Amino acid sequence: MKVEQISIFIENKSGRLAEITRILGDAGINIRALSLADTTDFGILRLIVNDAAKARDVLKQKGFTVNMTEVVAVEVPDTPGGLSSILQVLDKQQINVEYMYAFVERCAGNAVIIFRFDETDKAITVLKSENFNILEGERLYSM
Amino acid sequence: MFFNEEFETLPRPALEALQLKRLQNVLELVCANVPFYKASFAKAGITPADVKCLDDLQRLPFTTKQNMRDSYPYDLFAAPLEEIVRIHASSGTTGKPTVVGYTRKDIETWTELMARSFVAAGAHKGDIIHNAYGYGLFTGGLGAHYGAERLGASVIPISGGNTKRQIMIMQDFGSTVLTCTPSYSLFMAEEAKAEGVDFRNLKLRVGIFGAEPWSEAMRDEIEQKLNLSAIDIYGLSEIMGPGVAIECAEAKKGLHIWEDHFIPEIIDPVSGQRLPEGERGELVVTTITKQGIPLIRYRTRDITSLTYEPCVCGRTHARIARMSGRSDDMLIIRGVNVFPSQIEAILVGIEGIEPHYMLIVDRQGTLDTLTVQVEVSEQLFSDEIKVLQALARRVEKEIKDMLGVTCTAKLVEPKTIQRSEGKAQRVTDNRKL
Numbered sequence A: 001m002k003v004e005q006i007s008i009f010i011e012n013k014s015g016r017l018a019e020i021t022r023i024l025g026d027a028g029i030n031i032r033a034l035s036l037a038d039t040t041d042f043g044i045l046r047l048i049v050n051d052a053a054k055a056r057d058v059l060k061q062k063g064f065t066v067n068m069t070e071v072v073a074v075e076v077p078d079t080p081g082g083l084s085s086i087l088q089v090l091d092k093q094q095i096n097v098e099y100m101y102a103f104v105e106r107c108a109g110n111a112v113i114i115f116r117f118d119e120t121d122k123a124i125t126v127l128k129s130e131n132f133n134i135l136e137g138e139r140l141y142s143m
Numbered sequence B: 001m002f003f004n005e006e007f008e009t010l011p012r013p014a015l016e017a018l019q020l021k022r023l024q025n026v027l028e029l030v031c032a033n034v035p036f037y038k039a040s041f042a043k044a045g046i047t048p049a050d051v052k053c054l055d056d057l058q059r060l061p062f063t064t065k066q067n068m069r070d071s072y073p074y075d076l077f078a079a080p081l082e083e084i085v086r087i088h089a090s091s092g093t094t095g096k097p098t099v100v101g102y103t104r105k106d107i108e109t110w111t112e113l114m115a116r117s118f119v120a121a122g123a124h125k126g127d128i129i130h131n132a133y134g135y136g137l138f139t140g141g142l143g144a145h146y147g148a149e150r151l152g153a154s155v156i157p158i159s160g161g162n163t164k165r166q167i168m169i170m171q172d173f174g175s176t177v178l179t180c181t182p183s184y185s186l187f188m189a190e191e192a193k194a195e196g197v198d199f200r201n202l203k204l205r206v207g208i209f210g211a212e213p214w215s216e217a218m219r220d221e222i223e224q225k226l227n228l229s230a231i232d233i234y235g236l237s238e239i240m241g242p243g244v245a246i247e248c249a250e251a252k253k254g255l256h257i258w259e260d261h262f263i264p265e266i267i268d269p270v271s272g273q274r275l276p277e278g279e280r281g282e283l284v285v286t287t288i289t290k291q292g293i294p295l296i297r298y299r300t301r302d303i304t305s306l307t308y309e310p311c312v313c314g315r316t317h318a319r320i321a322r323m324s325g326r327s328d329d330m331l332i333i334r335g336v337n338v339f340p341s342q343i344e345a346i347l348v349g350i351e352g353i354e355p356h357y358m359l360i361v362d363r364q365g366t367l368d369t370l371t372v373q374v375e376v377s378e379q380l381f382s383d384e385i386k387v388l389q390a391l392a393r394r395v396e397k398e399i400k401d402m403l404g405v406t407c408t409a410k411l412v413e414p415k416t417i418q419r420s421e422g423k424a425q426r427v428t429d430n431r432k433l
Helices: A016-026 A052-061 A082-092 A120-129 A137-141 B012-033 B035-044 B054-059 B065-070 B104-121 B139-151 B163-173 B182-194 B216-226 B340-349 B385-403
Strands: A003-011 A031-038 A042-049 A066-076 A097-104 A111-117 B084-090 B098-103 B128-131 B154-156 B177-180 B206-209 B229-236 B241-247 B255-257 B262-267 B281-287 B298-304 B331-333 B336-338 B357-364 B367-375 B408-412 B427-429
Touching (some): A031 A137, A042 A066, A042 A137, A042 B385, A052 A066, A066 A120, A082 A097, A082 A111, A082 A120, B012 B035, B012 B054, B084 B104, B084 B139, B104 B229, B128 B139, B128 B163, B139 B177, B182 B206, B206 B216, B331 B357, B331 B367, B340 B385, B367 B385, B385 B408
Parallel strands (some): B128 B154, B206 B229, B357 B427
Antiparallel strands (some): A003 A066, A097 A111, B084 B098, B241 B255, B331 B336
């Protein structure tokens, strides 16, 4: 029910993002989804890739600070109100979203929202009970 | 102009005879009252009675800051606590400060030496002394304050900070003498300019600047921007506080060290051997009249040289050159003494921080800035921005709380900070002094 996300610490210096994507490209790793959070001094690049363990290893070898986090991917129809329906359920149950990002599936045309919750297991239980479609990691990696 | 003409101009033979007598007395005192000295003299195989001339001082062992730390807080005091009327402290390298105690007579001596220093700098009764040195455990504020009162001047005990108010008071109260760190004086001049106040129109005539190293170029800049005569003052809490040595307004060439109370020597910081007159080395000071915490051959770690050449002002006391550096890694940031090891101790105390850090000292405009670069290890790293930002703020706060110095913590990627094989390079000092 959970998806492995890798996070990478990057300083706000030119060329860092290019360097990371080059390393991943050379290792044959495909990026499924990404988000970049930034401050004036540094940023955090969050990625979902087809092989998280390998991505972590190659980046660590190159001296990057990397960690793995479990996030939750929820599928919703790509129609108005899709995201809102999830957030209302979470709000009612007082589950906090630390951050989130989204992309649209190629084949099915659904939107996939990646969530980082403060209480991941509780969030999954709640979303499942409301019949939301939570994607398995494997499906996402091979999308 | 002198405050105590007799002693300030004492002919050298009489001055040296007085020094010897006082040295012998203080050696007897510490040997009797301070177990540390009793042991260190015994180890060196010397007794106070063996010191028959001033040159014999060289045979005595040094006292170091480490000795003071090991004696925390009171073990080096030569007077019982009932006789101590004041306690000051300076920041230590391991979180514990270096503690000094003064008897009533010590305070009187300090007060007189500070009054002498004010007069040497060109101040007099009737002056309005704007004392912007910090009041508190730091010796600067109270040391200058007592000396100014003894002189009969009007003291404004404004202490540091709140620059706008400082400028208003200087303007409205008609301050004629300013005492603060040299960099703060320039900062005030800039702030004043931004407020539309031209420092050159104030009544300031003399500025007495110390507690951090500065240069002749900075003196020119201060004198030009503040329209006053800028004087260098030297002191350290271990020896007394401000007023150990001061430039005379007549020559502004070297700082007279009050030799009737202190014996200066210059040593090679590596070999410990005394260096001849005029050679640059580490200043070592013996206090010969102090009662609270007399120090024998205290290694100041300040690099300077010594000259006994007669001075145009008529004072017979030797002069030390402007301090040109340190023989250890101590940094002076806005007048606050900071050892890299102190920052390391704070960082290591924060969970998950590895000692891969770098201190970058710079001078932006007129004020020193300290940036602490910390490498983000996997233990520290989080996928959440707020966690990393909280970490940076925590580093800043702990350094401020422990050391009293404001810094900016910057998180950097691993291996950003150069690894070196021998002694790690922890500091980049970009200030051009």
